[in-house]
Amino acid sequence: MALIVQKFGGSSVKDRDRIFNVARIVANTHNAGNDVVVVVSAQGDTTDDLIAKAGEITHNPSAREMDMLLASGEQISIALLAMALNELGCHAISLTGWQAGFQGLNKLDDITTLGRGGSDTSAVAIAAALHADRCQIYTDVEGVYTADPRKVRNTRKLEEITFDEMLELASLGAQVLNNRSVELAKKYNVELEVLSSLNPIPGTVVKEVTKDMEGMLIKGVAKDTDVAVITILNVPDEPGMSFRIFGLLAQKNINVDIILQSTGRDGKKDISFTCAEGEAELAMRVLKDSAHFSDVSVDTTCAKVSIVGAGMQSHSGVASKMFEAMSNNNINIKMISTSEIKISCIIDRADADKAVGAIHDMLFD
Amino acid sequence: MALIVQKFGGSSVKDRDRIFNVARIVANTHNAGNDVVVVVSAQGDTTDDLIAKAGEITHNPSAREMDMLLASGEQISIALLAMALNELGCHAISLTGWQAGFQGLNKLDDITTLGRGGSDTSAVAIAAALHADRCQIYTDVEGVYTADPRKVRNTRKLEEITFDEMLELASLGAQVLNNRSVELAKKYNVELEVLSSLNPIPGTVVKEVTKDMEGMLIKGVAKDTDVAVITILNVPDEPGMSFRIFGLLAQKNINVDIILQSTGRDGKKDISFTCAEGEAELAMRVLKDSAHFSDVSVDTTCAKVSIVGAGMQSHSGVASKMFEAMSNNNINIKMISTSEIKISCIIDRADADKAVGAIHDMLFD
DSSP: OOEEEEEEOGGGGSSHHHHHHHHHHHHHHHHTTOEEEEEEOOOTTHHHHHHHHHHHHOSSOOHHHHHHHHHHHHHHHHHHHHHHHHHTTOOOOOOOTTTTTSOSBOTTOOBOOOOTTHHHHHHHHHHHHTTOSEEEEEESSSSOBSSOTTTSTTOOBOSEEEHHHHHHHIIIIIOSSOHHHHHHHHHTTOOEEEEESSSOSOOEEEESSOOOGGGOOOOEEEEEEEEEEEEEEEEEOSTTHHHHHHHHHHHTTOOEEEEEEOOOBTTEEEEEEEEOHHHHHHHHHHHHHTSSOOOEEEEEEEEEEEEEOTTGGGOHHHHHHHHHHHHHTTOOOOEEEEETTEEEEEEEGGGHHHHHHHHHHHHHO | OOEEEEEEOGGGGSSHHHHHHHHHHHHHHHHTTOEEEEEEOOOTTHHHHHHHHHHHHOSSOOHHHHHHHHHHHHHHHHHHHHHHHHHTTOOOOOOOTTTTTSOSBOTTOOBOOOOTTHHHHHHHHHHHHTTOSEEEEEESSSSOBSSOTTTSTTOOBOSEEEHHHHHHHIIIIIOSSOHHHHHHHHHHTOOEEEEESSSOSOOEEEESSOOOGGGOOOOEEEEEEEEEEEEEEEEEOSTTHHHHHHHHHHHTTOOEEEEEEOOOBTTEEEEEEEEOHHHHHHHHHHHHHTSSOOOEEEEEEEEEEEEEOTTGGGOTHHHHHHHHHHHHTTOOEEEEEEETTEEEEEEEGGGHHHHHHHHHHHHHO
16 A cells, blocks of 8 residues: 555646546546545636736735635645545545644745645655655656657657656756756655546656666656857957856746857957746846946747756767757757756757757657 | 734635635625635535535535535635735634634534534534624625516615524525524524625625614515425324424424414314425325324415514514505415514416515505
8 A cells, every 4th residue: 555646737637527527537446445635726817817807906916815715726626536536435525734733834824725736746845754655656658668658759758768858858948847847856755657537547657766678778868949149249358247147047047958158259258048938138237237248149049958867978979860850851059068967059049849859859760 | 003803715716817806805804904714615516526526426415425425515615715814914824613713523522513604603613613703694685685686676675684584584595694694693693684796885784773863663575485284184183283284294304484373263273284295205205104183284385484583573564554454465374374584375376476466565665
């Protein structure tokens, strides 16, 4: 007998039929001899509807009242799911965060939420606190794939993936799991499984160490089109300039991803960096207002394509295959960034899908 | 400076405009130097919508999960109203029942509700606990009238009415205040005011003792069309028969209102009583199944019209005026019941509106 935490997203409980589908999965898990704790999101578009209601009242709602408002959505889901489970003869009670042990409250007993994607994080936190054997995240896909199966042919579902690889894939736009939930799972070593609520076959297990099944080194190819490249020309080639630039950006909470610095020439150098497109305008303003960097430009036609896989650095052939795939397709690489488990290239956004397909073909076919 | 509890029903907060209307009333009360505690119902049809959702899942939801579900409706209202108050510059925070002092929870910390009309009762309970100076119940009418102003001409809004009179009027179908809330207000001597959220002029104050303003003895004329008369013929005229009949009904939680017993003749008597129409079938079955009462019939074409006013019993002229009004209109009286503050007549349902109008004209014009 095991203790399993199961999390179902908003689309999995959007109506009566879906709620009963979830209830059957839970009941089957329970009937197989397991204890089950279930975490559910608000139904379908409930959260969006509630946000719209607040938007009619004010453009600047207090965070406290927003959390009070939005928490009602999950309260509806848990009550309906408990009813469905009881209807199936599976005894269940619903618990709000504070009833399940004073979660979801701040020091003033105000109701708080973890924001969008918070139910993944809640599920992992509960699994960690209860020392659960596994935390299953049910979604509308059957697991984690080597690339987006809707856009790339011949993708494969991964049987296993490490936390670090999953974090890289998530931050690269794979959007299967909320990143904070993976970080929390890694911190408390909670074994995750990503699987489908509509087709309940084994999904992808996310854990600390995986067996190197099928000899597959690369775990996935991902793209992120929410990328802006900001370039500062003619930066004085002297100590402290990088600190000045990125200190200014950090003060404004702008997350910088890839940084590229040219070799100095004639006492000058160029610095380029990437950030989310939504933060590019603020970054530009901060830099121009500082009066140190006048020659600043932004390119919002970029995308990042990446391959992820542990141990990649010790296999130099991987990078060259990635570059070969792009070369074969006449795709220009603007920036390159490497880490222990990832190689990323900044390219034209218009080439992103073609690049992912070509790299996937090269590495997996 | 006073402490005032204000309660607003679901129609008063049904959309953005109504919420701001409520927020302005609250802000004005606060700006006049008062402390204000606000109790709101779920928006518009929210409770009905949630009940429908539960109905799709099960026809027999647990009370615990139903309360968990329905409490979400009020949580939405309080968050939106707090946002609107803050938007008007009036500092406010929303509190669920348990945040306001562990209300709305049972001993197991389950969320509980007081059922339909529960927000009136909540408001009075909070007013009692806080020793509030007044509890204002905002509705869609401007106060308590001498009869239903939509159906009777020349009705008058009462400036004041006693708790007992209000209880009689409420149970007679005036439907302005939830009965439990009036009982609670009487028990803890909480001064109530019924007034309109759309036309905020002084309403009707409900209190223990009223000044006998305008020399008005009768406070109102009311009708109740949810009345069935059950008649048992040829009951043996011997001790214990009433206990047998009404004991059987009490076991089934059937509320009996008026009881009429004929004088015994030839060792037999007839007993008639009224109950809500929805309980009449069960009452009939209980009596027939007992094998003691075979000659049982039900009349579901009845209505009850009543006049209410403290001190009525010492003014015999009141009853005769009521009967005169019905006689003038050729309305047959089937049963009569009197109490210290009320006279009720059972008549044909088809005559009910005409009777109320005639009695009101006779007593108030």
